[in-house]
Each structure stands twice: as C-alpha cells, then as structure tokens.
Amino acid sequence: MNDSIHLALAGNPNAGKTTLFNHLTGSHQHVGNYPGVTVEKKEGFHSHKDFAIQVVDLPGTYSLTAYSVEELVARDYLVNEQPDVVVNIVDAVNLERNLYLTCQFLELGVPLVIALNMVDAAEKRGISINATELSRLLGVPVLPIVARSGRGVPDLLDAVLAVSQEKKRPPTLLRYGSDIDYALRDCITLIEEGQLLTHCYPARWTALKILENDEQIISQVMRADARAGRQLLSLSETLTQHLRHTLDAYPEAVIADHRYGFIKAILRQGVVTRAFDEDRLYASDKIDKIVTHQVLGPLLMAAILFGLYSFTFNWSGFLVDALGYLFELLGAIAEISLPEGPLKSMLISGLIDGVGGVFGFVPIIMFMFFGIAVLEDSGYLARVAFMMDRIFHFFGLHGSSVMPFIVSGGIAGGCAVPGVLAARTLRSPKERMATLLTVPFMNCGAKLPVLTLIIGAFFADHQPAYMFLATLFTWTVALLAAKFLRLTVLKGESTPFVMELPPYRFPTLRGLFTHTWERTWQYIKKAGTVILGISILLWAMMTYPSLPAAEAEKFAVQQQLAAPPEAIAQLERQKAEAGLRHSLAGRIGLALEPISQYAGFDWRTNIALVGGFAAKEVIVSTLGTAYSLGETNPEDAAPLKERLAADPRWSPAAALAFLVFVMFYSPCFVTAVAIAKESGSWKWAFFSIGFNTTLASILAIAIFQAGQLLG
Incomplete structure (x- = not known):
C-alpha cells in the first residue's frame, strides 16, 4: 500500500452506518470500548486503489451537542483523533432530518463526504434526489449509495481519496437571526482574545455550543479561563432572557429552527422531487398497520418471540450435543493421561467440566443472536419499542426505557451493562433511575446458559414454551417492580414519548453473520x-482446605476393607462429598x-x-x-x-x-x-x-x- 487514510463513519441511528461499515471491513474488524466509557467502538480496515483505509464506526447520533454519551463520544473522537475524512451517512428517505447533523459537521469544518444511502428505498417511494445539485449547494461531495448491496460505494471511496488530499475546509457559516448573530459576534471576540479552545474548535462553533448550553464545552471553557467563561455565560443568559421575553423560546430552539430553515431552503432548489403524493401509504406503512395494531401487534410479537425460541432450540441441539461429547472426550483423555493430584482435579473439574459447561451453550447463544439480528436489522425491534410504550407508560416508565430493556436481554441474549448505559437517553431522573434498577431483571446472555441447562434437565419436552414463558414472566415482574418503585421511592409523573420508526429492510446475510459473530465472540471471550x-x-x-489427615485415613482404611467395587465407589463418593x-x-x-x-x-x-x-x-x-x-x-x-x-x-x-x-x-x-x-x-x-x-x-x-x- 502506498498510503493510509483514517476514515470515520458518522450519522443518525438507522441511517445504514453500520451496514456500510460491515460492507467495507467484512471480517477485518474488531470491537472494543472507547476509553472511559462502555460505548461500543468498532474499527476495521479496507483497501481501495492502493490506499489502506482505517475505518471507524462512530456511535449513531442526531446532534453534536453533547446531550448523551454517544454524542459526546462522536464529537470527542472527531476533535481529538481528527480523521482524514468523515463520511456522513444520510438516509435518503428522511433527508431533511438527517441533514441536521450534516449542518453541524459543516459548521465544525471537518473534511466531509456525504453518503446518500438507501436511494433505492427513496426511488420506490417516488423520491428523486439531485445529488449533484445538493453537493453544489452544500459545498461537499454527495454520493448516492445503497450500503446493503454496495451500489455506489466505489465512487464514494474515490471521493474519500480526493477529499483526503485536499486542504482543510473552512467552516460553513449559518445565519441564526440578528439576536443570536449579535450574541455570537460578542462571544467570538471573547473566545478569540482568550484563545479559548481554539486549538480544538472554530471560535464560532464554541460560541454556538455555549449558547446551546452544552455542559461539556462550558466546563472546558471554565477550566481554561474562569473569568472569560463567566462573561460568556453572562452573554448567554442575557440572550436567553431576551428570547424568552420576545419569542417565548430558548436559544437552542431558535438555533435548531434556523438550521432546519437552511435545510429546507436547500431542498427546495430542485434537490428533491416527488413522483407520488406524500400522503400515499408505502410498504412499511402498510405493514405497520398490522404489526403495530393494538390487538394484532402484541399477538404477532408473541408469535415471533415463540418462533425465535423454537428456531433456537430445535436447530442448535445437534451442535450442543456435539460439543458435549467433545468435552466428555477431553475429560476422558485427561483422566487417562494425567497422574492423580491437584493439577488433574483442576483441569478436569475446574476447566473441562466447569468452563466446558459454559462453552457447551455457544451454539444456543449463536442461534439466539442470529434470530435477534434478523429482528434488529429488519427494523422490527423498533416496532416492539413503539408497542411497548403504552404498557411502559402505565407502569410509570418512559417509552425510551424499552430499548434499555431489550438491550439488557428483553428478548434474551443481551447484557445489562449496555442496558444500564442506554438509560442515559431518558431526561426524567426518576424514570431513568427506575429503568436502571429494573433492566437487570432481563434474561441477559449470561443467564441463558443457566436457563437452558435447567429447562433442558427438567422440562426438555417443552423447551421453547418454557423459554417463552420465562421471558413473559421476566417482563411482568420487571414492570411490576418498576410500578412499585415509582409509587414509593421514585414517585413522579411520566413524561411523553415520541420515536421514529425506520423503514423495513431485508437483512443481508453478511450483516447478519457479522452481528451474530460479534456477539457470539464476546460471549466466547x-x-x-x-x-x-x-x-x-x-x-x-x-x-481447599482439604479433608483432615485423620478423616482421609479413615476413608482409606474403609476402602481397603471394602470388597465389592460398588462399595468402593460408594466410599469414593462419600469421601468426595465430605x-x-x-x-x-x-x-x-x-x-x-x-x-x-x-x-x-x-x-x-x-x-x-x-x-x-x-x-x-x-x-x-x-x-x-x-x-x-x-x-x-x-x-x-x-x-x-x-x-x-x-x-x-x-x-x-x-x-x-x-x-x-x-x-x-x-x-x-x-x-x-x-x-x-x-x-x-x-x-x-x-x-x-x-x-x-x-x-x-x-x-x-x-x-x-x-x-x-x-x-
């Protein structure tokens, strides 16, 4: 390879960012955590025209204002790591909303390429997007792609190579009305005079974050120069009071309105044309009329869940048996080959029978994760969250609590740690705390081997049914516990819930296998x-401590006196239990x-x-x-x-x-x-x-x- 490029993928959740990452990196990727947080960090490698490209999949985010840990991680990575190119994956079906994040990339001045993803879905809806005109108006390359199939990806990578060789692009200056623009001017003067964070961010961008009440930026400014920081906060407070008095709005809302105004102005310049009536029902909407129906939706969800467990237990059984025989064989070999002593006991009882018992459930975990990946990649899990909101609201929880529950193992196979972290998106402190305390009730991947072992031992003829009932019972107890907490130690009103349902998609085999392997490998590790x-x-x-010498000697004497092999074996069992x-x-x-x-x-x-x-x-x-x-x-x-x-x-x-x-x-x-x-x-x-x-x-x-x- 002649050269290397550091590429970061960024975009809204469900825009196809991870799909593109998997298409580019395939098996050449690894998953870890960002330093100091448990947000997943995905890195991989791809080669294109003799360039080695290091690809980083940033957490999905709607904004660069640090309201959540995902937004904070994405922003800090862009600023601290300074990738050569940022590819902003934009959902072509929801262009206006996705371009809100794009505006913030433009204002930050990062080297940007826009990947206009899912243009095939947009075309089916009669939406035509003039990528050339959009590129001209935004001042950055815009390439239409379909990440699932790889359509347009080579052209996208050509644009990435071209941008990586260019000089740094100056930040885009958006206008926010006279009130905010004047406040920005005064803030910029103070920031530039004090050189506040100018080594990290453009002065105007820092000023915007202060007016948006970004706690992390304000904290950094106060640490750098407390006096200047107080002056900036005073300017922000003056603007807030003025806007509250004149417009009954906060600066954050006015800034967001102007960004969307900028986006609409661009889209109206021949960028988007529609062949059909916007009120037309598309395939996803037709499916949702059944899938999210008040009566049919929950029944269908129960059937899908039962089908997942049936698939898992019916198809993984032969692999579980094969692994069981393998570990039995290893135990037999160790028994014959090794001399009696602590090492032999540790290898057979501690390692082969102990850890081997956990490894024996890898096939079940793998099949379960594959089924969950199908539900996730198809867009169905978002519908589960939508339907469960009505129930959650009754039990004093927020609709956004649904995803932490699912992540923690609400369908089975998750982990409570990311479930706890996912509760950060909740704004109500009491709803957030109730979620934190109840997500550990879910059947995480760590509990699956235990459930599978006991159900297989005592209820082998009805394994899917018992697993299904265990899941229903888990949700029931968790919700009742949440209700109890919200009526006692965490009293308070429930807040409303709004969410966007992504369109349905056919999962790709490559994506399914990648997601399944990532999660299974985490379990194996x-x-x-x-x-x-x-x-x-x-x-x-x-x-340890082992039997006292006198008691061990007593068993030894009894064994010498015992004649039948059955009696000797019985004494051995008694000695082991003692x-x-x-x-x-x-x-x-x-x-x-x-x-x-x-x-x-x-x-x-x-x-x-x-x-x-x-x-x-x-x-x-x-x-x-x-x-x-x-x-x-x-x-x-x-x-x-x-x-x-x-x-x-x-x-x-x-x-x-x-x-x-x-x-x-x-x-x-x-x-x-x-x-x-x-x-x-x-x-x-x-x-x-x-x-x-x-x-x-x-x-x-x-x-x-x-x-x-x-x-």
Whole structure:
C-alpha cells in the first residue's frame, strides 16, 4: 500500500452506518470500548486503489451537542483523533432530518463526504434526489449509495481519496437571526482574545455550543479561563432572557429552527422531487398497520418471540450435543493421561467440566443472536419499542426505557451493562433511575446458559414454551417492580414519548453473520477469560482446605476393607462429598442452607449461586465443578443436566424456584458498578443488590412451597 487514510463513519441511528461499515471491513474488524466509557467502538480496515483505509464506526447520533454519551463520544473522537475524512451517512428517505447533523459537521469544518444511502428505498417511494445539485449547494461531495448491496460505494471511496488530499475546509457559516448573530459576534471576540479552545474548535462553533448550553464545552471553557467563561455565560443568559421575553423560546430552539430553515431552503432548489403524493401509504406503512395494531401487534410479537425460541432450540441441539461429547472426550483423555493430584482435579473439574459447561451453550447463544439480528436489522425491534410504550407508560416508565430493556436481554441474549448505559437517553431522573434498577431483571446472555441447562434437565419436552414463558414472566415482574418503585421511592409523573420508526429492510446475510459473530465472540471471550479465572478460583475454594489427615485415613482404611467395587465407589463418593463440604465454598453453602432450604436449594446449589454474584455464567461452571468433584469415574460421567435430573435433591418445583431466583437475584458485579456510576452513588447499586435478591428469594420460596403442597 502506498498510503493510509483514517476514515470515520458518522450519522443518525438507522441511517445504514453500520451496514456500510460491515460492507467495507467484512471480517477485518474488531470491537472494543472507547476509553472511559462502555460505548461500543468498532474499527476495521479496507483497501481501495492502493490506499489502506482505517475505518471507524462512530456511535449513531442526531446532534453534536453533547446531550448523551454517544454524542459526546462522536464529537470527542472527531476533535481529538481528527480523521482524514468523515463520511456522513444520510438516509435518503428522511433527508431533511438527517441533514441536521450534516449542518453541524459543516459548521465544525471537518473534511466531509456525504453518503446518500438507501436511494433505492427513496426511488420506490417516488423520491428523486439531485445529488449533484445538493453537493453544489452544500459545498461537499454527495454520493448516492445503497450500503446493503454496495451500489455506489466505489465512487464514494474515490471521493474519500480526493477529499483526503485536499486542504482543510473552512467552516460553513449559518445565519441564526440578528439576536443570536449579535450574541455570537460578542462571544467570538471573547473566545478569540482568550484563545479559548481554539486549538480544538472554530471560535464560532464554541460560541454556538455555549449558547446551546452544552455542559461539556462550558466546563472546558471554565477550566481554561474562569473569568472569560463567566462573561460568556453572562452573554448567554442575557440572550436567553431576551428570547424568552420576545419569542417565548430558548436559544437552542431558535438555533435548531434556523438550521432546519437552511435545510429546507436547500431542498427546495430542485434537490428533491416527488413522483407520488406524500400522503400515499408505502410498504412499511402498510405493514405497520398490522404489526403495530393494538390487538394484532402484541399477538404477532408473541408469535415471533415463540418462533425465535423454537428456531433456537430445535436447530442448535445437534451442535450442543456435539460439543458435549467433545468435552466428555477431553475429560476422558485427561483422566487417562494425567497422574492423580491437584493439577488433574483442576483441569478436569475446574476447566473441562466447569468452563466446558459454559462453552457447551455457544451454539444456543449463536442461534439466539442470529434470530435477534434478523429482528434488529429488519427494523422490527423498533416496532416492539413503539408497542411497548403504552404498557411502559402505565407502569410509570418512559417509552425510551424499552430499548434499555431489550438491550439488557428483553428478548434474551443481551447484557445489562449496555442496558444500564442506554438509560442515559431518558431526561426524567426518576424514570431513568427506575429503568436502571429494573433492566437487570432481563434474561441477559449470561443467564441463558443457566436457563437452558435447567429447562433442558427438567422440562426438555417443552423447551421453547418454557423459554417463552420465562421471558413473559421476566417482563411482568420487571414492570411490576418498576410500578412499585415509582409509587414509593421514585414517585413522579411520566413524561411523553415520541420515536421514529425506520423503514423495513431485508437483512443481508453478511450483516447478519457479522452481528451474530460479534456477539457470539464476546460471549466466547468472556467464557475464556473472566469465567475461566472465576471457575479456577471457585475450584480452589471447593477443594481447599482439604479433608483432615485423620478423616482421609479413615476413608482409606474403609476402602481397603471394602470388597465389592460398588462399595468402593460408594466410599469414593462419600469421601468426595465430605471433602467438598469441608472446603471453604462448602462451608459457605452449608451456612446458607438453613435459609435456602425453603426455596429447595441445598448447600451445593448455594455455592453456584454465590459464584453467580460475580457473573451469572459462573453458575453453570460451578455446578459442573461441584458435581464433577463428586464423581469417581469421569469417563462414565453423565452430562451435567442428566446429573441434576438424577439427583434426588432436585425436583421440578426446585428447578422452577432455582430458575426464578437466577432470573431476578442480584445483578452481576459489573452491572452493579455500572448502576453506581450512572446513578452517581453506590447506595443505588447496593439497593439494587438487596432489592433484587429479596424479591428473588420471596418468589423462589413461594414457588417451591407451592410445588411441595401441590406435589
């Protein structure tokens, strides 16, 4: 390669930004987090005409005013990293709204290329866009593309190469009316005299952000020069009072109105023509008449959800069995090859039976993620959020709480940490806090292996039905808990909800496989790092301290005197169980048993549940280790679910109680940290741990005791 280019993809959510990123980078990409935040960072590489292009997919955002962490991350990246070119992906069907972000890129003066995406969908709606005229009026290249199919992408990359070789483009100056323009002039003078943030931003752009009450920019200005910062805030306050008195509006609203006025003026200059009546119903609208219907919509949603679980369990079974046989084979090889001792015990019980139990659920996770990717990429999940708003409002939550619930595992397979972070979009502090405290109830990807294990062991003939019912029960309990919180510790009125429904699209196989692999790989990495470390730690806790020498000698003498092989095997099992009881983990489990027995949990189950405080997947690996330590012949050991089903201490009632407890008890440690960070206080994290565990205990005890009475 002769040269390299740093390219950033930016745009509104649902504009096709990630689709273009996947088309460009394919498998040459990796996913991490931006420093200091848990917002996902995607980077990849592409080559075009002997240029190596580093591609960064920025978080979707509607604005560069930092009202949310996504907007803050996108803006900071553009300013601090200074990419060679910014490709602004614009939805051709919703051109006016998408160009609002474009205006802010123009004002910031970044090297810009506009990718006019989904022109095929616009054409089907009779919308024709003159990209050449739009480019002339905006002063930047505008290239029509279809990111899903790659149409127009080579021309887009040609424009990227051309812009990367040009000199820095000066910022575009938009006019905002005499009141704001005069205030901007005074602010710019102060900013330029004090050299306030001029190394980062154009002076006029900084002035605009101050008038828009951008907290981050104001904070940076105050740190740089507090005296000048107070003067700027005084000018902003004077303007605010004047606009409130004369127009009954805030500066932010007036600035937004003028930006949209600028956009409309451009679009009316022969840029957009329509062949059909704007009131015509298009395919997406016709589908939505059924999909979002008050009665048919929820029924269809339930059917789709049940279909997802049926697809997952019916098609992943053979792969789960194959992985199970693989780990059994590894255990048998280790049993034959390794000498007796702690290393052999750790490898077989801690690693193969423990972590192997978690890895065994990778096929189920993969199929689940694939199904969710279909729903997400098609645009259906946005309809789920729209329909659920009516229900959420009744329970004191905001419609925007729906997406944090879904992200956390509302359909199954998410993660509570990004769900907690997604609640940042809520403006009402009490609705936001109620969302933070209830999203951990969702069935995240960490709980899936546990649910799959128990359902497979005790309700194998009806796995999709039980998974479907578990999801409904999770949502019901979460909403009731939210209602309780909103009536007690978080009293307050609900705020209205407005959202835009993206058009339906056929998902591409490449996009589906990319999304599935990204999420599955995250699960595999967690199982191979965090879960591995915790499993080895718990194995040590379940092994040490070992039995006292006198008691071990007693078992040895009994084995020497025992004749039948069955008697020797029975003594081995008794010795292994005595060793587990004597270990640190065993003592903790036994100490909890006087309480947990009312929910049907014995001391061995308690060990797994304690491990689940760190990460829910650990429950499976800990159960695998605990039951493996009690086996005398690992070669003949049955899969974990068969061991649980054969254990007389387990029953269907105990299994249901266990499922419910796992679904609702304390959030994992990382989620608790996220709650503390987002709420600004550890008291809410501890409240979540205590409230969730108390609720889970009550439900589990009620289910088990009812099962005992009915059984």
